[in-house]
Amino acid sequence: MAILHPEIETLPREEIKKLQSEKLVWQVKRMYENVECFRNRMDEKGLKPEDIHGVEDLAKLPFSYKQDLRDYYPYGLFAEPLENIRRVHASSGTTGKRIVVGYTDNDLDMWSDCVARMLKAIGLSDKDIFQVSFGYGLFTGGFGLHAGVEKIGATVIPMSSGNTSLQIQTMVDFKATAICCTPSYAMYLAEEVEKAGVKDQLSLKVGVFGAEPWSESMRHEIEEKLGIKAYDIYGLSEILGPGVSCECEYQCGMHVWEDHFIPEIIDPDTGEVLPEGSTGELVFTTISKEGFPVIRYHTRDICSLEYAPCKCGRTHIRMNKPSGRSDDMLIIRGVNVFPSQIEEVLLDFGGNEITPNYIIKIDRVNNTDTFDLDVEMSESMFTDDLKSITKTEKAITEKLRSALGLGVRVHLVNPKTIARSEGKAKRVLDLRKL
Amino acid sequence: MLVEQISVFIENKKGRLSEIAEVLAQNNIDISALSLADTDEYGVLRMIVTDPHKAKKALADHGVIGKVTTVLAVAIEDRPGGFYEALTVLTDNGVEIKYMYACVSHEKGKALMILSVENPVEVEKMITQSKDGITNPSAIYRI
Ligand SMILES: [Zn+2]
Numbered sequence: 001m002a003i004l005h006p007e008i009e010t011l012p013r014e015e016i017k018k019l020q021s022e023k024l025v026w027q028v029k030r031m032y033e034n035v036e037c038f039r040n041r042m043d044e045k046g047l048k049p050e051d052i053h054g055v056e057d058l059a060k061l062p063f064s065y066k067q068d069l070r071d072y073y074p075y076g077l078f079a080e081p082l083e084n085i086r087r088v089h090a091s092s093g094t095t096g097k098r099i100v101v102g103y104t105d106n107d108l109d110m111w112s113d114c115v116a117r118m119l120k121a122i123g124l125s126d127k128d129i130f131q132v133s134f135g136y137g138l139f140t141g142g143f144g145l146h147a148g149v150e151k152i153g154a155t156v157i158p159m160s161s162g163n164t165s166l167q168i169q170t171m172v173d174f175k176a177t178a179i180c181c182t183p184s185y186a187m188y189l190a191e192e193v194e195k196a197g198v199k200d201q202l203s204l205k206v207g208v209f210g211a212e213p214w215s216e217s218m219r220h221e222i223e224e225k226l227g228i229k230a231y232d233i234y235g236l237s238e239i240l241g242p243g244v245s246c247e248c249e250y251q252c253g254m255h256v257w258e259d260h261f262i263p264e265i266i267d268p269d270t271g272e273v274l275p276e277g278s279t280g281e282l283v284f285t286t287i288s289k290e291g292f293p294v295i296r297y298h299t300r301d302i303c304s305l306e307y308a309p310c311k312c313g314r315t316h317i318r319m320n321k322p323s324g325r326s327d328d329m330l331i332i333r334g335v336n337v338f339p340s341q342i343e344e345v346l347l348d349f350g351g352n353e354i355t356p357n358y359i360i361k362i363d364r365v366n367n368t369d370t371f372d373l374d375v376e377m378s379e380s381m382f383t384d385d386l387k388s389i390t391k392t393e394k395a396i397t398e399k400l401r402s403a404l405g406l407g408v409r410v411h412l413v414n415p416k417t418i419a420r421s422e423g424k425a426k427r428v429l430d431l432r433k434l
Numbered sequence: 435m436l437v438e439q440i441s442v443f444i445e446n447k448k449g450r451l452s453e454i455a456e457v458l459a460q461n462n463i464d465i466s467a468l469s470l471a472d473t474d475e476y477g478v479l480r481m482i483v484t485d486p487h488k489a490k491k492a493l494a495d496h497g498v499i500g501k502v503t504t505v506l507a508v509a510i511e512d513r514p515g516g517f518y519e520a521l522t523v524l525t526d527n528g529v530e531i532k533y534m535y536a537c538v539s540h541e542k543g544k545a546l547m548i549l550s551v552e553n554p555v556e557v558e559k560m561i562t563q564s565k566d567g568i569t570n571p572s573a574i575y576r577i
Binding site for chain 1: 441444476478497533
């Protein structure tokens with residue numbers, strides 16, 4: 001398969017390090033000048049930009065966290081004046097606690113280039129017709145893939161998400177050869193294609209899937225039912241969006257584009273950098289990004305890195321599929337959910353007492369995540385009037401939907417039926433077998 | 435007359451109802467009236483019992499949430515039209531009944547209805563001033 005930029009993608013590792021060092025020194029200097037949060041953290045450590053000479057000094061630099069984006073909401077972490085910010089994206093779902101990221105012209109160009117590298121690596125060209133079924137909007141998925149497809153000269157169908165029958169009809173009529181969406185939606189699409197009996201009318205060759213956890217068995221099922229090869233793409237909006245890393249034709253881990261991003265694996269408890277090959281928390285430093293750069297940003301994803309050159313000829317590090325999270329974040333139907341968000345909503349229904357006891361139950365039925373919430377009945381919620389209890393139940397459901405951006409089935413249960421372990425109840429029952 | 439009712443939250447699961455009956459029996463609490471309002475998943479069980487506060491405490495010890503509220507017990511002539519006449523008093527005065535259910539009565543020729551209304555004290559006055567009068571509290575609690 002083709003390599004879009006052989007001079008960069010197959011650069012010897014020593015050269016990569018040199019390039020990274022130059023860019024890191026540049027980034028640290030400009031961030032120190034332009035980003036108050038970063039400057040304060042450097043000052044606290046007694047560090048000056050001059051102390052950073054290259055990647056060997058990376059571990060000296062302060063970490064950054066998702067909370068920073070909330071503390072400096074909306075533009076406080078941007079390293080460029082707003083007139084140079086061409087576009088923003090934001091986390092979908094949560095209200096009030098959104099995070100915002102910004103891109104300059106160069107950032108948008110770099111982003112589309114990262115996606116284009118992947119599309120080339122999995123064999124796509126200007127002859128392809130690519131159906132983008134990630135959502136378009138504040139979410140980075142739709143626009144991110146869209147620009148990459150344009151960059152390789154292929155034809156984009158900007159389909160966005162939802163409306164499955166129209167998705168299938170479009171795929172058939174417009175002769176789409178490639179598609180991107182979340183893996184669980186791909187599973188659903190595959191089943192609907194099977195039901196409609198139109199598999200032999202499809203022109204699909206490949207699919208690009210990401211934005212939520214998926215397993216090898218899901219990959220095989222999607223490949224089987226749609227008659228395609230399914231590739232994994234990784235990204236998060238704080239770093240870039242989809243395209244931070246992605247698989248090549250050999251599907252042996254996702255190449256991290258190291259001319260733009262430096263990955264590290266750290267111990268999530270101590271913050272120590274772990275030896276090569278260890279499994280730990282993935283931390284990224286963006287060395288090219290102008291609008292919203294980060295230094296040593298905690299992704300909370302747990303994975304490991306492969307340093308050996310790949311069979312495809314690329315020298316850039318491969319990261320293994322994240323196996324979990326170092327925080328309690330859940331990904332349900334592609335939406336990030338923290339138990340603390342649920343707690344906040346329930347607190348309103350607890351009167352002056354403590355938060356009602358609850359348990360989150362997640363499963364995957366017919367390839368779609370089910371999301372149930374058992375809430376223990378409390379003195380403050382109970383009345384002798386059934387109608388007002390039903391009203392409370394509906395109010396909880398509605399408030400959660402708007403807070404999480406996700407539908408949840410609420411069940412009121414008897415008090416003391418949810419197990420408490422060591423005083424702190426186990427809040428999540430995730431039965432999905434991924 | 436005004437009586438105290440205990441309402442409890444009950445999940446629609448096998449055995450929940452008998453569990454509650456068992457707790458009350460163990461505590462020598464008699465049930466003289468009972469009504470269940472439910473959805474697919476849960477319901478509210480309302481009861482007139484010999485000692486509602488003792489019942490609430492005993493049930494709470496078994497993880498059952500209860501609330502004691504004041505409701506109206508209305509004696510109705512046990513003959514055709516008796517129920518209608520009693521209701522007319524309330525509807526004529528614009529009283530909204532949240533829910534009601536029947537209760538055993540040991541008074542001969544009378545049927546007992548338990549009524550939940552917004553202002554039980556006021557409504558009670560309304561009824562005592564009507565020709566049907568009220569029933570004797572001991573007639574209910576004793577049963
Ligand atoms: Zn490769």
